[in-house]
Amino acid sequence: MVFGTTPQNWPLTRLTPWYNGPYGIDGADAPLGVRTEGRPVVIYVDDTHPRCNDNNWGTDPLFPKATVQSAVDSIFLVQGSVIAVAAEATLAESVLVGATRPEQCTIMGLGNPCRGPTWTSAAAAENCLELRAAGWMIRNIRFQPNTLAAGIYLARAADDSYAAHHTVIEDCDFDGRWSGLYGIHTYGNPSQVYVLRNRFHEMHNVGQTAGGIYIDQAPQANPFMWVVQDNVFWEEDNHIFLDDNTCGANGCLFKGNSFFLGVNIPAVTMIDMQGGTLGGNTFVENFFGGDYSNTGGYTANATFASSWIGNIAEDIAEPEVGDNGFTISVPLA
DSSP: OOOOSSGGGSOOOOOOOSSOOGGGOTTTTSTTOOOOSOOOOEEEEOTTSTTOOTTSOSOSTTSOBSOHHHHHTOTTOOTTOEEEEOTTOEEEOOEEEOTTSOSSOEEEESSOTTTSOEEEOSSTTSOSEEEOSSSOEEESOEEOOOTTSEEEEEEBOTTSSSBOTTOEEESOEEEEEEEEOEEEEEESOOSSOEEESOEEEEEOOTTSOOEEEEEOOOSSOOOBSOEEESOEEESSSEEEEESTTOOOOBSOEEESOEEOOOSSSOOSEEEEOTTOSSOOOEEESOEEOSOOSTTTTEEOOSSSOOBOOSOEESOTTSTTBOTTSBBOSOOOO
């Protein structure tokens, strides 16, 4: 049989090995020997699948795991791995990503985050997801936090024995359903966190202490070098707020976010930065709804300078807002 002379027509052949690979692993007979270090994997989670089971390896979508916690704890999980949550999943669990778990892994929803997968916690006082390992990415999940906890809790220990530094949270929907407490709750304030293109809404309780991003009081740090960009905040008690005004943010960027006053739930706090120890934050290209002043819920750091120039505010009656709607100064009383 005659083949053409161009590479496209050459037959694809493979030499039969002289002996079987060790442990029955294809390719393990290569001269470089057996690779023992792990490679990133995809672990599938779908609690609605008829064959879901936490005893499954989860690397085959036809035999997924039933819970995210089982995937997080998997012996196959190495740095760079992805936990893929099926679009139709309806999770009801409280997951801990401990300090000993590999860094730079991803939990990703496979569907439209405005429709699913949905994730509630196992109990009213438990967070849906607590992160203690660094570099994890959370994408395309519809979190539904309960009445006494958060969708995502970012933790940092006082002795730095664990910290969720470099977390990326993007394209998620934080749906309080008129009773959820927090979308994101940060304590100890891991540094260089990215919060990108998320939606925060309907965080509400009788005391109006609920809200989108809650920065808890912690002695070791304030949020540092965070990027909070292209998010939407509407219909909730507070948007970005602090614990007793004693903490704030330092050297952070807030860009392209939209802060709505709310129709059914008028927001008490839009942004509160008054407790930062260093300041130096930048607010640019945001939309500020409602009253652009301290009374209206916008508070800059009182001691250390930050920039609030180049945003759009509808309250042009304020001297800190130009006639064209652009902010020209920090919000004042």
